[in-house]
Amino acid sequence: MPAGVQVYTSDTNVVQIDGTYSNLQMTAKGTVYSGFQTVAANTNPNGTYYYNIPVAYVSFNAVSPVFAVSGGTSAAVVATSNSGNSWTVTIWTPNGPAGVDWFVFDRATPADSKSGMQVFNDAQQLVFDAQMKYLKVVGNVLDLVPVHSNGAVNGLTSPFTYGYGFPGKRIAIGAMLTPINWGTTKWPSGQNTVPGNPNCRGLGLGCWRGVVGAAYFDFIHTIVAYQGYFDGGAVNQAFANSAAVDDQSFPFGVRQFGGLLLDVTNY
Amino acid sequence: MFAGLQVFDDSENILFDLTDRVGRVLGLVRINAGESGAIVLPNYDSGQPFASFQRDGSIISGVVGQFVPAVPVIYVSGIAITWVSKTQYTTWLGNSIYVQPVGGWLTYGVY
Numbered sequence: 001m002p003a004g005v006q007v008y009t010s011d012t013n014v015v016q017i018d019g020t021y022s023n024l025q026m027t028a029k030g031t032v033y034s035g036f037q038t039v040a041a042n043t044n045p046n047g048t049y050y051y052n053i054p055v056a057y058v059s060f061n062a063v064s065p066v067f068a069v070s071g072g073t074s075a076a077v078v079a080t081s082n083s084g085n086s087w088t089v090t091i092w093t094p095n096g097p098a099g100v101d102w103f104v105f106d107r108a109t110p111a112d113s114k115s116g117m118q119v120f121n122d123a124q125q126l127v128f129d130a131q132m133k134y135l136k137v138v139g140n141v142l143d144l145v146p147v148h149s150n151g152a153v154n155g156l157t158s159p160f161t162y163g164y165g166f167p168g169k170r171i172a173i174g175a176m177l178t179p180i181n182w183g184t185t186k187w188p189s190g191q192n193t194v195p196g197n198p199n200c201r202g203l204g205l206g207c208w209r210g211v212v213g214a215a216y217f218d219f220i221h222t223i224v225a226y227q228g229y230f231d232g233g234a235v236n237q238a239f240a241n242s243a244a245v246d247d248q249s250f251p252f253g254v255r256q257f258g259g260l261l262l263d264v265t266n267y
Numbered sequence: 268m269f270a271g272l273q274v275f276d277d278s279e280n281i282l283f284d285l286t287d288r289v290g291r292v293l294g295l296v297r298i299n300a301g302e303s304g305a306i307v308l309p310n311y312d313s314g315q316p317f318a319s320f321q322r323d324g325s326i327i328s329g330v331v332g333q334f335v336p337a338v339p340v341i342y343v344s345g346i347a348i349t350w351v352s353k354t355q356y357t358t359w360l361g362n363s364i365y366v367q368p369v370g371g372w373l374t375y376g377v378y
Contacts, residue, residue: 024292064295066374067321080321080371135292137378140317142341175319175374177338256340260319260374266280 024066024105026133026267031071031101032056034093052225054097059088062106066135068174068262073098074207074218076178094205094222103172103264105135135174138166139261145179145206145219159204162217169263171210176259178206206257215261292376298339298350301368305349306375314377318348322371338369348375 034056058067067089069075075098079090091100141164164171180203203224209216293308298320308316322338339350352368 064372066292077321080323137317137376140315140319140343140378142318142343175321177320177322177341258319258341260317 024135025108026103026135026264027062027065027106027108028060028104029102029267030058031099032058032091033099034091034097036097039090054093056091056093056100057088058091058102059086060104061085062087062104064107066105066174066260068103068105068172068210068260068264069176069208070101070103070170070172070210070264071099072209072211073100074209074216074220075100076205076207077176078178078180092205092207094207094220101172103174103262103267105174105262133264133267136263137260138169138171138263139164139215140258141215141217141261142177142256142258143217145204145255145257158219159221160219164215164217164261165213166215166261166263167213168265170212170265170267171215172262172264173208173210173215174260174262176208177257178208179255179257180205208259210261210264212265215259217257217259291378292374294375296373296375298352298370298373300370301352302370303339303349303351305347308346308348308375308377316343316346316348316375316377318343318373318375320350320371320373322369337367338371341373348373 034054036052036054038050038052039055040050063085065087067077067080067087069077069091073093074095076092076094077089078092081088091102093100143162146160203222205220205222207218207220209218291314294306296304296306298304300323318341320338320341337353339352342349342351350373
């Protein structure tokens with residue numbers, strides 16, 4: 001390494017800080033409250049359909065962000081869009097309207113603080129400032145939602161919760177991967193919904209909670225009302241928002257979930 | 268803490284401690300819809316590799332008829348991170364199913 005310092009953890013001899021890279025740091029945070037809104041869902045060759053669900057939107061500016069949420073509300077980041085450096089994410093809170101704490105981590109020039117420790121690279125650029133709030137990864141989850149015992153016929157995987165303990169640390173979940181599992185209720189084949197008499201559908205949604213001491217992955221059953229055109233009930237079960245993982249019950253099944261578990265204690 | 272460095276904020280809360288691991292984000296990879304690929308981690312310094320994927324899109328994916336949106340499957344094994352997208356169609360209960368691949372950003376590094 002041509003310039004700067006290298007810092008290792010006291011227990012594992014893992015490099016934490018050096019002058020050769022610039023880490024992500026917290027550039028924005030806040031709390032947002034969800035409310036029932038009509039949200040555009042998929043567009044198929046016959047048109048678009050919509051859900052009426054509790055969602056919140058967070059907009060921020062960033063170059064290449066990691067977006068994270070925290071708090072005791074089960075929440076799923078289900079959409080991310082950007083136009084240049086202007087980003088908007090959609091957070092779905094399936095248990096009802098609620099508040100969600102959020103954090104943005106991005107590449108940014110560290111602020112020039114007046115105390116603590118700073119590390120510069122060989123171009124004399126500030127790459128670490130001990131007063132900044134860095135992306136502190138404490139865990140990484142990549143796992144699969146279990147297949148329902150009824151296999152490929154109607155039915156959702158039962159609700160469940162997986163816990164990941166980090167004593168004393170406040171946890172946020174970044175870059176989350178949240179499966180949606182549709183099931184149980186047939187779409188009315190080939191018909192439009194009637195305004196004022198919305199059709200509903202059962203689904204399972206993978207969500208995360210981050211609190212002091214733990215992160216939790218919750219697989220939640222909920223009912224959504226939908227509007228708009230739908231072209232048939234041939235497929236009524238899949239993990240639609242997640243990855244395509246082969247297994248015997250879901251030949252196209254998509255049920256991977258994941259996230260970066262982040263320490264945001266005192267952030 | 269046994270030895271080393273601790274950093275406090277103005278309220279005497281610990282912001283940084285050398286028993287913390289600062290996640291070293293080594294890169295963000297753009298994965299376009301339908302792409303598969305792999306990375307062998309550079310600058311690999313004995314930490315634990317991590318990877319996670321944030322999907323594109325301003326809409327919420329659902330299943331519409333025979334169209335199933337799907338993001339890539341992410342695998343972390345040793346120092347290799349692999350992603351596999353599905354693009355083909357398959358059949359299920361006698362129906363033709365078309366997978367609609369979804370792109371996004373993969374964040375990776377070590378911690």
